[in-house]
Amino acid sequence: MSPQPTITTIEPVANGEVLYKGDLSQGQPLADLSWAWSSANACFPETQKQKFTGNHVFFSGIIPKYSEMTITVIPDNANADFSIYAYEIGATRNDLVPNLSSCIRCEADHKWDRPKAGKTQDHTRTVTDLVAINTPYKVIIGVTGANGLASGGFTLKVVMKSR
Numbered sequence: 001m002s003p004q005p006t007i008t009t010i011e012p013v014a015n016g017e018v019l020y021k022g023d024l025s026q027g028q029p030l031a032d033l034s035w036a037w038s039s040a041n042a043c044f045p046e047t048q049k050q051k052f053t054g055n056h057v058f059f060s061g062i063i064p065k066y067s068e069m070t071i072t073v074i075p076d077n078a079n080a081d082f083s084i085y086a087y088e089i090g091a092t093r094n095d096l097v098p099n100l101s102s103c104i105r106c107e108a109d110h111k112w113d114r115p116k117a118g119k120t121q122d123h124t125r126t127v128t129d130l131v132a133i134n135t136p137y138k139v140i141i142g143v144t145g146a147n148g149l150a151s152g153g154f155t156l157k158v159v160m161k162s163r
Helices: 046-052
Strands: 007-009 016-023 056-063 067-075 082-090 105-109 125-132 137-145 153-162
Touching (some): 016 056, 046 082, 056 067, 056 125, 056 153, 082 125, 105 125, 125 137, 137 153
Parallel strands (some): 007 056
Antiparallel strands (some): 016 153, 056 137, 067 125, 082 105, 082 137
16 A cells, blocks of 8 residues: 655745745655546546656645636756646545545646647646635645656746735
8 A cells, every 4th residue: 555645735825926846756656547537527638647647746735715826847857747737626625636536626737749839838837727716725736747757856836816
């Protein structure tokens, strides 16, 4: 049985940004990724699962009401292939993947399979649209390596806009 994963608590700042350092070697792979393509979560499609097969490092924090969060992972090595996902759950819930039956919203970013018109992609990965309107929510962030990547340093940047 694998050890309970460590979850680093983040403390977003209203209308500001905070940075956290981490390394994929602090995490472990998830044996089951099927939660991600479940219709109750809709995080990323099964066709993209290879991009989430490395070690997963978790962060968690509260997004206060009337706020919007943008989260970017910046690998120390620009050639490293990282992916990121973040999901919102009720502020008192502690559901951690793969034991996620449903969530309010889930967003993911990974290396693209093909170019997107009018857009360019670098080594950073960003999730947006994490929003709380009338109720604060807990946000769980997973930083992971693609294709089994199990180590590599990174910076997690959390930007929050609040009303």
